[in-house]
Amino acid sequence: MITSSPRKIAALNALIIASITAFIYTILTFYFSVFNLIPLLILFIVVCIASYAIINYSFEKFIYEKIKIIYKTIGSLKTQKKQELKKKSKSDDVLDIVNQVVLEWDKEKKQEIEELKKMAVYRREFLGNVSHELKTPIFNIQGYILSLLDGGIEDPDINQKFLNKAEKSVNRMIAIVEDLEEINKLESGELKIKKENFDLIELTKEVMDFMEMKAETFNSKIQIKSSFRTAKIIADKRRIRQVLINLIDNAIKYGDIEHNLITISFYDFHDNYLVEVSDNGKGIPQEYLPRLFERFYRTEFSRSRDKGGSGLGLAIVKHIIEAHQQTISVRSKIGKGTTFSFTMKKA
Template structure:
């Protein structure tokens, strides 16, 4: 019998005891009627004793355990557990298993976070080291005599300045991402035309694009107003990052196209380039902090590896999604959605 109830156990035990006693009585020469009376009396008595014994020693003790586990689970004193069913053993077993499972999950999550934190710290210090060490090198070279050498002193100062710039953008991105992750940055949405904003971003990136011969334009047929309800400055940051990447990882004399698509409730914004492209295996990890396909190349073009992580945070803070599709050697398209605005 699986999971018998206390009453069933008491009934069975009392029945057996009384039955054995009755048979014993018969063997020892009791009359049938007397043996029957003995049977009934013993049955009632032992049932009563066994049942109460179980109540007192098992049910109450288990109820206490059950209650404390329950309170522990809820993290407070609660009246739950006062009305335990007549099957406390099973219920406690279930409760304990559930509890163990949820604790297991919590521990796994904590371990994962701990691992995450360690990796992040290792990444940060590693990223800081590179520009810091170069800076140290340039300054030492200058102090060791290059300062007086008219042919190289300017070059070393410029290199120092570049390293310093990298250091600053790294620290900026780091503080940005920590703020986003701690939920300290609130989204302040307003209605605005995303086509207009894109053109502003194009203007700001114009000279960078030009230096690589890249043309920035709005996709044919989508060059009209698209009003979205979002945090304008944050979206400017998103567009700047995506356009910046399309230039950095685009091919010389290539082009970057931004298109807008009306999707009923949302507007889909797509930033495409015809550059390097990204192979399949990298796509799922692209939005992770510090994830770069080619670290060396990214550093060379002034990347911190945090841009896409920041972009993803901002889009998700708007409760919208971002994705990427890409073919190596052909180009990449980053698409994100924003809520359509009812007002203009």
């Protein structure tokens, strides 16, 4: 506490002054042979109290003058806080109040600095990830164009092939940019959920048809398991479609290479429906599971196999589910497969 030191110093100084006065008084009274103990004690106490009062007052005035500017600056930044502190403060001592204001201000600033540091790390990581993801398709396009300029354009064996490959890389870039825009909207809360009443099982069947070609290319079969025919929910249909596409797309990409069986199961779960998308792929090691929904996160396995993903799909899925005030989770067993489960409120 900054208030205790000036008082201690004032008391110490008062004692010194009173002692010196008493000493001079003793010498003088002894010299004139009029020494008396009572007046000496009275003199000592009076000088002590008077010096203490004067020194303490001067000290506080001096310190107050010095810190008045800081106090005013902080106070003007948060007049309301200052009033609150004044009310809360047990003492009327201005130094006490200033001390509390400074401590409070220091706490707030520390919190702000921590937040800013976190944001800076997040921005750095985000930019690093974005440039890393865009680098591959950009370099590919550059390679194909340079080969075509180098004479490849005249070669009927490669010109069409290289142009097709360049187009694929452009599409990859477009997909990454679209996902980034989506993440941005979802994280900034810009995205508005447009709710409507629809049948989740019917939507799942539509998505299955849409994904059929890709599933065949990856030796995957998709099936529905449900003890009921319809599952009416109120949600943003377009977004839930996106969730199903992302989960089924993952199950196709990361499922068993030879005979992948993807099962979409529906369960009646009190006020909600529980939807599970499972595959019989290699599974995901437990240590990766907690980070799976982070943007740009991919397991070692999918990175080494280069399945072409950028690790944004599940981050988008989680945001969409949470925007519906629902939850998504994952469980996985090595060698058995992976299951993603999410809930949706019944209509």
